[in-house]
Amino acid sequence: MFLYGIYEKFVPHHFHKHVRKYIQKFVGFMSPYMHITFPEFISGQCLKRSDAYSCIRTYLSASSLENAKRFKAEVVANSQTPLVLTMEDAEEIEDKFQGVKVWWFSHNNSKNDSDAKLYLTLTFHKNYRELITTSYIKHVLEEGKALKLKNRKLKLYTNNPSNDWWRPSSRKWSQTTFEHPATFETLAMDQEKKEEIIDDLIKFKSGKDYYAKVGKAWKRGYLLYGPPGTGKSTMISAIANFMNYDVYDLELTTIKDNNELKRLLIATSSQSIIVIEDIDCSIDLTGKRTKDEKKDKDGNGKESNVTLSGLLNFIDGIWSACGSERIIIFTTNFVDKLDPALIRRGRMDKHIEMSYCSYQAFKVLAKNYWDNDSDHVLFPIIEKLLGEVNMSPADVAENLMPKSISDHFGTRLKNLIKSLERAKKKTEKRDKEAEMEQCLEGKKNM
Numbered sequence: 481m482f483l484y485g486i487y488e489k490f491v492p493h494h495f496h497k498h499v500r501k502y503i504q505k506f507v508g509f510m511s512p513y514m515h516i517t518f519p520e521f522i523s524g525q526c527l528k529r530s531d532a533y534s535c536i537r538t539y540l541s542a543s544s545l546e547n548a549k550r551f552k553a554e555v556v557a558n559s560q561t562p563l564v565l566t567m568e569d570a571e572e573i574e575d576k577f578q579g580v581k582v583w584w585f586s587h588n589n590s591k592n593d594s595d596a597k598l599y600l601t602l603t604f605h606k607n608y609r610e611l612i613t614t615s616y617i618k619h620v621l622e623e624g625k626a627l628k629l630k631n632r633k634l635k636l637y638t639n640n641p642s643n644d645w646w647r648p649s650s651r652k653w654s655q656t657t658f659e660h661p662a663t664f665e666t667l668a669m670d671q672e673k674k675e676e677i678i679d680d681l682i683k684f685k686s687g688k689d690y691y692a693k694v695g696k697a698w699k700r701g702y703l704l705y706g707p708p709g710t711g712k713s714t715m716i717s718a719i720a721n722f723m724n725y726d727v728y729d730l731e732l733t734t735i736k737d738n739n740e741l742k743r744l745l746i747a748t749s750s751q752s753i754i755v756i757e758d759i760d761c762s763i764d765l766t767g768k769r770t771k772d773e774k775k776d777k778d779g780n781g782k783e784s785n786v787t788l789s790g791l792l793n794f795i796d797g798i799w800s801a802c803g804s805e806r807i808i809i810f811t812t813n814f815v816d817k818l819d820p821a822l823i824r825r826g827r828m829d830k831h832i833e834m835s836y837c838s839y840q841a842f843k844v845l846a847k848n849y850w851d852n853d854s855d856h857v858l859f860p861i862i863e864k865l866l867g868e869v870n871m872s873p874a875d876v877a878e879n880l881m882p883k884s885i886s887d888h889f890g891t892r893l894k895n896l897i898k899s900l901e902r903a904k905k906k907t908e909k910r911d912k913e914a915e916m917e918q919c920l921e922g923k924k925n926m
């Protein structure tokens with residue numbers, strides 16, 4: 481106390497901070513322990529979540545739990561470990577590697593929740609510097625990555641309007657858990673086509689070295705086109721579940737300009753699918769739309785200035801290469817409306833037509849709703865009708881869905897037959913009318 485009094489009295493106040501700094505340095509120099517800090521976000525062109533941080537957190541949550549006393553619990557559906565415990569903030573965890581003790585401490589740099597940045601600090605004895613900085617950290621990152629994959633719950637992201645981006649607590653993308661049950665097994669389409677898509681996806685997933693060798697960014701574009709209700713959205717869910725990728729559902733109409741589009745792209749993570757549904761309705765691809773056409777149904781003008789060239793840059797410009805293992809999917813009901821530049825091979829590598837329900841596709845749906853591999857006696861009638869009438873898988877599925885507990889599969893098939901017959905009559909009537917109109921036109925021109 482006496483010495484401190486002398487220090488306070490004789491050392492000028494503006495020197496205090498320098499003295500404090502030297503004392504801290506001295507204590508650090510004398511301490512036999514070293515510290516390495518891993519921030520949650522890494523700064524660059526924009527703030528990006530650090531992969532290392534999240535791998536370490538997962539590792540610590542799962543494999544070094546014995547010594548931690550407080551956890552956060554999360555329930556993960558469809559996971560091998562349904563209850564996942566994660567490290568609480570300001571919690572210390574002790575870990576051991578090849579007989580060497582290390583300590584992890586989780587902390588944030590702010591008292592204010594909205595702009596808190598999280599850090600993990602690793603403390604270990606100087607003598608083990610080599611072992612810890614090479615083998616131990618490598619071990620933690622690898623284990624964390626494997627655990628993340630095992631417990632991974634897919635996420636569905638949607639883009640927020642940019643008016644909110646300035647807030648520290650607001651993010652460019654809102655996220656929710658993606659739990660769509662669609663798989664390739666339940667997807668109704670011709671088997672050959674399905675297998676071709678699965679092969680393509682497998683090749684893409686294992687193509688890291690190939691893409692590096694040929695000097696191409698590790699990404700693939702799919703264009704899904706076809707009438708409403710043919711399963712374009714269902715296909716996206718099946719791809720996400722098959723690949724174990726997150727989905728970014730990009731709503732173009734809320735994006736002000738190409739610059740915003742670029743910033744959204746940078747904020748997406750690897751191993752993800754970026755989806756733009758109904759691309760023909762989302763953007764002025766021709767540059768010919770009038771202001772009125774840009775208004776939504778409430779009459780509000782949409783101010784999106786995203787252009788075709790902005791979108792092309794989004795797909796294969798230099799920015800699209802920051803991140804890898806990404807699939808970009810466009811869907812449309814009107815493929816002919818799209819600018820050829822947008823969908824040329826190399827941009828949209830695979831064009832997949834989702835078509836009306838074939839008999840093969842019907843059999844997949846029947847299996848989904850009947851849980852029986854054998855053929856029903858009514859199947860041949862349905863096969864014949866599906867050959868004559870266009871009905872979407874969505875409409876077929878609607879007929880096959882039980883409306884009550886006592887609703888037998890046979891009854892549902894009969895309902896489907898009735899719907900198909902009605903659709904057949906409608907088509908025949910329409911064809912006759914068109915034929916008559918043509919006749920009249922012909923007579924007029926004679």
Ligand SMILES: Nc1ncnc2c1ncn2[C@@H]1O[C@H](COP(=O)(O)OP(=O)(O)OP(=O)(O)O)[C@@H](O)[C@H]1O
Nearest residue numbers: 666667668707708709710711712713714873874877
């Ligand atoms: N090929 C399919 N396989 C299995 N179910 C399907 C298929 N097509 C449609 N369905 C069923 O119909 C519903 C609607 O399908 P979906 O939204 O995938 O069609 P879409 O082609 O994306 O339609 P839209 O063009 O109107 O957006 C789905 O929830 C699903 O139950």
